[in-house]
Amino acid sequence: MGVRGNLTDEHLRSFHSQGFLVVESFCGPEEIDAMMGRMNHLLENFDCSSTSIFSTRNQKQSSDDYFYESADKISFFFEALHEIDPVFCKFSCSEKIAGLLSSLSYRRPVIIQSMYIFKQPGIGGEVVPHQDNSFLYTEPPSCTGLWLALEDATIANGCLWAIPGSHKNGLVRRFIRDDNGVHFDQPSPSYDRRDFVALEVKAGSLVVLHGDLVHQSFENQSPKSRHAYSVHAVETDGCSWAADNWLRKKAEPEPLYSS
Template identity: 65%
Template sequence: MGIARNLSPSQLQSFQTQGFLVLESFASHEEVVAMRTRMDQLLHDFDCSSTASIFSTKNQQRTSDDYFYDSVEKISFFFEEKAFDGDGNLKQPKELSINKVGHALHEIDPVFKRVSSSDKVSSLFISLDYKRPVIIQSMYIFKQPGIGGEVVPHQDNSFLYTEPTTCTGLWLALEDATIINGCLWAIPGSHKNGLLRRFLRNEEGVHFDRPLPSYDQKDFVPIEVKAGSLVVIHGDLIHQSFENQSSKSRHAYSLHVIDTVGCEWSPDNWIRRKVDPKPLYVS
């Protein structure tokens, strides 16, 4: 294929030990600007009167609907919980009210597709010994100033389950992420304890099979990164982010990748695709 492995032995060891890895300057300044500019265009063209779907990690059972389910193969827009007043009207412009855009940017939009399917992304998964990786979902996350919602502690394998588990998250900072504006926090080494609960979909909707575990916040460490840095996240790593109560946003682009060789996609995942996604490569 002509794609070289790009993680050093020390980086792989750090990832295996900590459950996450920071790769600074993974995306160029030009790539970051291109993604942010393109999202500005998508938001400008978005007719917010056509939907008022809200995304919340605290109330996912309540806020999951057909718009959410269908977003797996579309570019869909989800509002912050605090974006609306008591009468259901936006309290500020739509550009400052959106929580995220997902979940098929990597397939539909040429700007995000180019970054998502780049050689450097493929080589990263070669380093991680994936045989036939596919991007199962993508998200542009805004973490809006003042109203950017909390993301409760979770593991990505809960939502994107394969047997055996294979999900790896890629979280690309498009703005500097700091403690003040809602950076990621993680419990180093927590991926070694395995998967704690699953997010299931059935004929009645979606639900977790177990309650949210209790965590000691002292165990979490902040992952502050500069724009262009990539955080690689093991699917069993416990991670979270707090509300953004600052005046500065924290844009990021996130991908979740699974392997499709030697494992099986669970039919009770929330994602149910009509068309199988194309692999990044076949080893």
């Protein structure tokens, strides 16, 4: 399948220099309304008796079946939406997502993970500094994060923050599953908050994140929610899914395209 890249040379220079890229107006109001409406429908059937919380701050070393088996079902922290739900699949597997990944030189990409992130007013919590390749590791590393703002993301309601150029320093630690459970293989480095820049974006903007970019978000201290839809892609042409990844897939995902 021939897929045309949709990023400009200027986009690519900025992404490779900074490790992130903001693409404004990537989605229109109709697409946003469809995804948020679909999530409202899913919430109506939400069974709160079995929930799991994903946190980059507190990672248990004990097993949590609901969390660790979420890769193949829609779970409430809302995973695998890109595979099962038609509304989210339509966006995740769209030509514009394929074109963006083609611009980044992906040859046979798969969407390996997706999450709907609520960040509710006053209670939306902090996501500490991390790198996406820590959690979704291939050999060699190939993860790219695609973070879609479904509502305006501001400093007040917990927008993304990133350290420009930090992707050039490589991956510092991994989140693995082994005989000792699920844990990081290295302690967390210390980061200076002054090195981060705020990525305030309007609803419909897409933030593209290099897998080694150090990024985070703070608590939502505003009266406004900050909903977002996050998708992660990895390469399968010349890259292999690491056997000790915490996330285990029961079946090989279908590639978006094969160039």
